[in-house]
Amino acid sequence: MTFSFNGLDHFQITAPLGTEKEVRHFFVEVLGCPEVEKPQSLSHFDSLWFDMGRHIIHVGLDADHRPEKRGHPAFDVKNIQGLMDRLDDHGVAYEEDSNMPGARRFYTYSFFGHRMEFLEWTDKPDTLKTQAEKAGEQ
Structure with missing residues (x-):
């Protein structure tokens, strides 16, 4: 059975744990990207999602951010x-x-x-x- 790639669905980068306010400011206020509500089944993960046109970016909040x-x-x-x-x-x-x-x-x-x-x-x-x-x- 053959398959093909449709393209990128989403990608994730990280931010320091506890910086939700700064993350929202950068993506919503500075870049103008609407925040996406995560599915309830994933709401326990420390992350924020944003609509960037053709893709969604996930920003994982990580205590060990690098x-x-x-x-x-x-x-x-x-x-x-x-x-x-x-x-x-x-x-x-x-x-x-x-x-x-x-x-x-x-x-x-x-x-x-x-x-x-x-x-x-x-x-x-x-x-x-x-x-x-x-x-x-x-």
Whole structure:
């Protein structure tokens, strides 16, 4: 029996235990992502979930939190300048990077030391397109 991947469903990063207020501020107030109510069967886990467009991010609250400096989520953004303006309004530092052909992108480490990448494709090279993108699916 064959199978195929549909794509990413969700991903998880961590934040220090006891920082729910700061997590909600970053995702809801700074990034503008609505919080997602967890299913009752998972409500006992120390985590918060947020809607980031096509994916849900789970933020696990961990007493042994260690920020990820290299491994990172990368968010596909529409109107990246608008996001940069929003981060500027909230005093969130970021660093632009021009090393990805066909994209405007930047990094921030503002969420508890995690590296987070945001990019907007202007001319995505065919070599970086998924099979679904090549087939015209979204």
